[in-house]
Amino acid sequence: MVPNFNQQKALLFDIETLISAAQPKTLLWIGQRPEQLLNDYQAQAAVLGHEVHITHLDERASQHALELRQRFDVAVFYNLPSNLDRSLTTQLISRLRDSLSAQFCVAIELDPKTWQLTDMLALGLRKVADYSGDSETPKAAQAALFKYSISDYKRTPDWLNADNWANPEMWGKYWW
16 A cells, blocks of 8 residues: 555554554454554553454455454554455445444545545544655555544534523523
């Protein structure tokens, strides 16, 4: 997905940061498996006294995520090939959002022919970081990291409180 080694490293660091902040007991990883990151996270969790169960589905088995019934604390959708069926990928992301996990992140290549920023925003994801290709090569891949968390999916607007609903200072003054 991201051709530059430093960009790949930055992407994995950001994913590890998101996972570490969540401290999950169950983790679903869909896509290419970075052994070092997952081994480091399991070792870190063991030092803290946490047990972590990691379920991995590679790109060939990614469609099996649609059949999963277990709920995961965190899920990661990572480095799936851009030639993966668009409707299947949309179903996978929707399934992650709706029933498999309360929070997850998606690392995906942005390309006008396959995926655009608006596609990810339409699925309820928020952009965390952008990893653009080398400036020397105009056709370099652009990847981005998106995050979804049900706890901060929709911020409560300022007007949505009891003071503004009832207008207590206006009570009894005007009648329609």
